[in-house]
Amino acid sequence: MEINLGNQPGMQRPPLIPQPDPFGNAFYGAGSGMIRSGLGAYGEKFLGSSSEFMQSNISQYLSDPQYYFQVNGHYVRNKLKVILFPFLHRGHWTRITEPVAGRLSYKPPVHDINAPDLYIPFMAFGTYVVLTGFSLGVFGRFTPEALSLQFTKGLVGWFFQVLLLKGLLYSMGSSEAPLLDIVAYAGYAFAGMSLAVLMRIFWSYSYYFLLPWTCICMGVFLVKTMKRVLLGGARSYEKQSSTHHYLLIFMAVAQFPLLFWLGSVGG
Incomplete structure (x- = not known):
């Protein structure tokens, strides 16, 4: 027999408690940290090379x-x-x-x-x-x-x-x-x-x-x-x-x- 408690008046459905994932948070924290550090290193390298390129070209063609x-x-x-x-x-x-x-x-x-x-x-x-x-x-x-x-x-x-x-x-x-x-x-x-x-x-x-x-x-x-x-x-x-x-x-x-x-x- 199937009992449907959700449709009866005065009855509340118990809240769903998410089950802890022992691997999800660890992978998420590590992944986000790796992404942030990777993007930061790439951005610093890109901006550094771009700044060096701009400075070399400005000094060559325009100077101060x-x-x-x-x-x-x-x-x-x-x-x-x-x-x-x-x-x-x-x-x-x-x-x-x-x-x-x-x-x-x-x-x-x-x-x-x-x-x-x-x-x-x-x-x-x-x-x-x-x-x-x-x-x-x-x-x-x-x-x-x-x-x-x-x-x-x-x-x-x-x-x-x-x-x-x-x-x-x-x-x-x-x-x-x-x-x-x-x-x-x-x-x-x-x-x-x-x-x-x-x-x-x-x-x-x-x-x-x-x-x-x-x-x-x-x-x-x-x-x-x-x-x-x-x-x-x-x-x-x-x-x-x-x-x-x-x-x-x-x-x-x-x-x-x-x-x-x-x-x-x-x-």
């Missing part, structure tokens, strides 16, 4: 932006002399190294005249834009559109200069220079451009003497700088010295059309 703004007045004056009068620079063109955290690192610009910085390029670019706008006003051609065109032209010229230097280093088998180094070297051209545009405001004929001089000085400065980078980073420079010399000459000659295009105010 704060490094390029460690300048003072003494450095700025001497650096402008090297850019505008590279023939008078009697010192060496190699950068100074120092041990940092067990490895060699370059000294900041405030302690090394040959170190690249971004303070001069940014200040020179801003001065170039202001002087071109003032020149447009002097010659009666100032409009907001014309000033915007000069600003855009300056950025495009800076970008082309970066591509030129980066492509040159890649062709020579030395593409390890950080990107901000290349941006700094390319931006130094605006120092001479600002001087040429300024003198054109006072005497228009001086522009046709200063601009070629700026092109020559910028070409010499970049050739000296690129040879220093190549000699420091590429061992195949001596094996293909003739080809590298032609590429360096091409880079120096390319400064003429690029800087003349940047100097065509209102054109």
Whole structure:
């Protein structure tokens, strides 16, 4: 006979008590611990390798932006002399190294005249834009559109200069220079451009003497700088010295059309 107590009123079904599993809790605790420790070790390894990969690539292509703004007045004056009068620079063109955290690192610009910085390029670019706008006003051609065109032209010229230097280093088998180094070297051209545009405001004929001089000085400065980078980073420079010399000459000659295009105010 089957007795159903669940349907009778006043009767309660006794609660079901789960039977203890002598192996379940042990396996569960051990399994969860192994999973947590395994995932933690894998995550730490993955994050560590990713962090190392990111740091190595950032240091290779971008470096530390704060490094390029460690300048003072003494450095700025001497650096402008090297850019505008590279023939008078009697010192060496190699950068100074120092041990940092067990490895060699370059000294900041405030302690090394040959170190690249971004303070001069940014200040020179801003001065170039202001002087071109003032020149447009002097010659009666100032409009907001014309000033915007000069600003855009300056950025495009800076970008082309970066591509030129980066492509040159890649062709020579030395593409390890950080990107901000290349941006700094390319931006130094605006120092001479600002001087040429300024003198054109006072005497228009001086522009046709200063601009070629700026092109020559910028070409010499970049050739000296690129040879220093190549000699420091590429061992195949001596094996293909003739080809590298032609590429360096091409880079120096390319400064003429690029800087003349940047100097065509209102054109």
